[in-house]
Amino acid sequence: MMRPPPPERTQKTGRARFGGERAAVLVPRRHLSGPVPWVIAIMIALVVIAAAGGLALGNLAKTARGELSGAVTVQIIEANSALREEQAVIAAQLLAQDPAVESLRTVPQAELDELLEPWLGTAEAGNPVPIPALIDVQLRRAASEAEIARLQSLLKRGAPAARVDAQSHWLQPVYSALSAMQYLALTMIALLLLTSVAAVWLAARSSFANHRDTVEIVHLLGGTDKQIARIFQRSVAIDAMLGGIVGLALGAAASWLIARQFSGLESGMVSAGSLAPVDWFVIALIPLLGVGIAMLTARITVTSALRRML
């Protein structure tokens, strides 16, 4: 007992990082026993739902814009039905000769009657309201204001009762609403991430306080701030990973169910808002982002607490 071991300086020969399991034992924990993984799971689930909603709205707006950018409606607003039909034929001929027009279709009267039946009743019921003739036009380029003015001028001589409108103009309020909802989704994601940061900050502080004595010992034995912060980072990363997987599963399932409900509406506009594979890939990255933010938060929290020690 009185003879000390040989005087070799073993600490100078090592190159093994003080991390992983051998450092983690200093801060013992039981996975999923604390609130942090569950808080992160809920946050990630909500972020996934918000992100899925935002991406779907983005897809919807993009598709609608693409489809309607060159779409133009020509109305022949003439009370006299004979004149109306005559001008509709002339307008269709003029438009068909225009190089900017890709295709056009004169909407049949029967289709118009059917379209307006819920509001105006059937023609047999003696509907006295004159219905404008409609021509759907698809341009080769976007229906800009200058293009609309040019077409209006083109039709002026042959069909003076013609009125040209870009379809996208009618949907401008819808685009604005979609845009507002996308910003709302982004704001929700930012707020949820901030809440997650706050939760991790509190958890890291609490864990640091609980293990302060151990931290002080490691510190006094020559442990660096990085080494100590890594222990807590690892613990938080495992919590965040578990929470992230559960949250992703919950959020993806909820998004899929909502998408299924909407697809049941069989509306062309709504189905345009479905998620593409690349969107699901982005959604799958959310837990990784969560883990990264949680680790960074833990590192900053612990490092700033350590700085208060010598």
Add this chain to the structure above:
Amino acid sequence: MNDGPGNIVTFDNVGLRYGTDPEVLSDLSFNLFSGRFYFLTGASGAGKTSLLKLLYLAQRPSRGAIRMFGKDVITTPRDELPHFRRRLGVVFQNFRLVDHLSAFDNVALPLRVAGVREAELMRPVAEMLDWVGLTHRAHALPATLSGGEQQRVAIARAVIGRPDLLVADEPTGNVDPDMALKLLRLFEALNRLGTTVVVATHDAHLLQNVSDCLIMRLDKGRLHDPTGALRYPPRTDYKRTATQQAGDKT
């Protein structure tokens, strides 16, 4: 105060106060020399633990300068202090073992912190546990160890890295006289290998059991030098009488 030959620690007009309270340590100026055995004595509340905290870099002084291993540790950036701490061994007054680690893992902790590979640390830790007579208790948790066993684990942990300076705060305070003497022999053995040892104690009998020791006495935060330990070069004719004199005063 300059670094002299063999001088590993220099305190120059150091004072320490906690918050706005009066100074607990005042005007401390001394050198510690390599390979010497120092006793730090003084009544309870004299400031022994505070002085040791300055020595093992757990506390910054309120004023003055401290040089350690040739460098000013007051102005040294925080991220360089771990390198100094790895050259120190500390036996805390209340052991401060990590409760949920076995005796083996507690002793291995300084080596793991220093980055020693698992395969490389098994032998030195086993030898160290054997040295302190705790091989059969290697896997026991601190809570299941007696006070003396915990003390020996704490000592093994402090010396496993072969520190240049070993600081022990009342290392025999919780053990019986026989065990206290055995622990003291451990420190002497380490000291013979070149480690500077500073032991804080209020036990006068301990002082009489170590030959060639130097004594620093703290009284109300001020340092006294009954053996000439703090001079440079230190006195060589202090031995028995001075030791006994210091023992009488504690």
